[in-house]
Amino acid sequence: MPVSRREFIAGLTLGGAVAGLGFSFFSGVAGSTSTGRSLVSRAPLPEPFTQRLRIPPVLAPVRSDGDGDHYEITQRVAAAQILPGVSTTIWGYNGIFPGPTIESRSGRTISVTHTNELPIPTVVHLHGGRTPPEHDGYPIDFVLPVDRDVPLPVYAIESGDLSKGQRIHWYPLEQPATTLWYHDHRLDFTGPGVWKGLAGFHIVRDDEEDALGLPSGPRELPLMILDRSFDVDGSWLYPAIDPTGLGEVGVTDGFEAGVFGDVLLVNGVPWPIVNVDGARYRLRFLNASNARRYDLRLDPPPPDGFVQIGTDGGLLVEPLHHDHIEMAPAQRFDVIVDFSSYQPGTNVTLVNDFASGRMAQVMRFVVGARTDDDSRIPNRLTTIEPLDTTAEGVITRTMRFFSGHLTDNNTDRHRWLINGEPFGPDVAAARPALDSVEIWRLVSDFHHPIHIHLNPFQVLSRGSGGPGPYDMGWKDTIDLRPFEHAAIAVRFDGFRGRYVFHCHNLEHEDMAMMSNFVVT
């Protein structure tokens, strides 16, 4: 039986609250881009660029009425063909990995009814959604398995909003067009849940974006990039202390910094290859990895590089050119690539400069003949009002994302903490007033991709400088690097209630680097 969070907090020893810098996994980290440890697959791995890219199917609503569009998803165990010759048992939304893509319209409410046929409780969160608190997928609001009883942790029994078998999530989607994603968010077990397949795209569209004339239809590719490892029989490898996902929390020694796979999957296909026309394409990059960061580059490079048009929370004000893109877990980069600038027949490889060997390769585009292309990239994409942080009474808070030691039943455990505290349903690091703008100063000891639910934010500064090249627009996840501090501005609006913010390195999240804010 997992310990209750209250016992956990009671066990916090004062002197040990923040003592993290001596850990072995910090050695070699300084200045490096590594945010985890690699788990070596035991299955034979395919040659890169031998399997075709697949695009996850778009889910059709089961019905539409005056309340909106209604969707149904069943979470279940299924067999997937990922590596050649073996099958992988996944936990999948509708039994597929990635899950089906939901496409919605800004301002049109949808409901998604999730049925849980998995052997463990689950929680569904729409990442980047402006969602009322009871529908946001609070980490202890479990959907229990439909057909069995499972042991429950004390914190869920005490304060979770539990439902048996099924739950309806309502999403108002009062937010601009962008790339969202939905994924498992169960307290303490998000890492293994997402690793086993519980992740899918949710694309929000609107009239403003439709009017821009960006590449669309078959020239718009959602690309979910992640890393996984496989056992010899094709099953997922993950270093959980308790592989049932019902008992002790966390990963085995040496993986506390994060779990890296040694197989690169795009939309569930290892190192895929795709034929593209000689034309502009819109690529919606999502880093759905547990812990891995990527530095994406095209080889050979197109003259315009990646033309970034959007990020986590929607379109940028104007397009931004990058010759490479650094992407932390949970972040999205919406980019245009002009394949007409290549000779037909060119192999263009998407590479990852944060890794070497196989993991330095992501996928390949094979460029076809130049074709008609009436798409455009306007110089002006949208308007973004800078949040006013100069008004009187703007509250500034400091959030420290540091590792530490907790004493739990006389065992000394390494945990990742926020302001010296592990997650607990009753611990609120902030109580912002509805409609107020706040400045949060984020301070880190390691790579921490920090994600805030409900409201996107604007990056004000990094260290003593301005925002970095990947910080433009509305973000919901900021890539903090070791010993860095950054300031962000958030307007807390939409709904009152309790939400979480956390590190989106899923091993850090599961090992307590999460807290609450309560909009009052």
Ligand code: C2O
């Ligand atoms: Cu993508 Cu709190 O999550």
Ligand code: CU
């Ligand atoms: Cu972290």
